[in-house]
Amino acid sequence: MGVLQTVMQGDAISRSVAVLLLLMSVASWVVILWKSWLLRRAAGDLRRATAAFWQAASLDDARGRVAASDPRQLVTPLLQATTALDQSAPDTLAVAGDRSQQLTRVLRDALHGVLNRLQFGQVLLATVGSTAPFVGLLGTVWGIYNALTAIGLEGKFQIEQVSGPVGEALVMTAAGLAVAIPAVLAYNVLGRQIARIEADLEGFARDLRELLAHEGAPR
Template identity: 35%
Template sequence: MNFAHYWQYTDAVSKTLFFILFALSVLSWVVGILRILKSRKLANDIASDLQSTITSKQNDLSKLEFSQRKMVAEQTLLQKIAQYRFESEKGLPVLGTTAAIAPFIGLFGTVWGIFHALHSIAESGQAGLAQVAGPVGEALIMTALGLAVAIPAVVFFNIATRLNKRAMHVATDTAHLILAKTAS
């Protein structure tokens, strides 16, 4: 059974589910690859960026008393880290949502294909292979498509989350070192 044969016998619901899964797949691959690239760049650049942020404020900080200098540096670093965190989480909801709903869309397609198989049996009055093979094949294809969309989304989500955790760890360590230097 080739794709053209399969496509010829599917109804509007199955075609709609196919297009939804296809769109989710393309979206999750694009978002996943971009998110991983941006998270990697963030993890590599975060320490130097935090350092340059404080260095640019060094003239203003040197005029302040110790407690004020520490507070201004701390607030500047916390604000910058919050911006990094927000930036690092962009796209993750798309990946998480895709990973969560794609199997259910595929499952709905499976149920729809089984419904077609039962309908075919009811129309013909026979439960032979000819009546159920096409609709059951359609059901299995929809299950496979749902999983094929969800699995890469989960992988991208996990990789991006891990890279983001690493970046935030580097940011926190760097902020502590900068605060220690600023305090002295």
């Protein structure tokens, strides 16, 4: 209760800074917990879906196997993109160029859509990690300013005049770091997990393109 009382004794600006840091912390922890769960499940789904694809006897069989093994829609959009390409009107630019170029285009677009979903929340973590220390610093500067103002009004120095504002300032500094550090660590850890999933998806997309680009590919 001591820290809370120290913050609540401040003025409107100090309390606003404290509330902002609290909101930033809550938002970042929600993203951290949600993305940790999502990426762990996504990595497992990707392994199962790709294994199911290559164990299938035909593309139609592979689509059914992948749909049952891919609840988070990582591999399925790539297969749907190739199906949509085959259903394109023959007199459109969608089927311009050779087969490999067509597949590269649709697989790239589908892959970007999947990666955008996986990267959701990373911007928030980066923003919190980079701005929270400065928000805390704002509270620190404001607390010191209040302490100096109190001394100026009284014309003499007394420890009681500065203990409250300086204590508040120190709390704001610590709070800013406490909010920023988990966000930065999570951004780096989750970013590496996303990069591994991205590499696996890109490898599967390349293999799928090579498979479908050949006229003798099983249908």
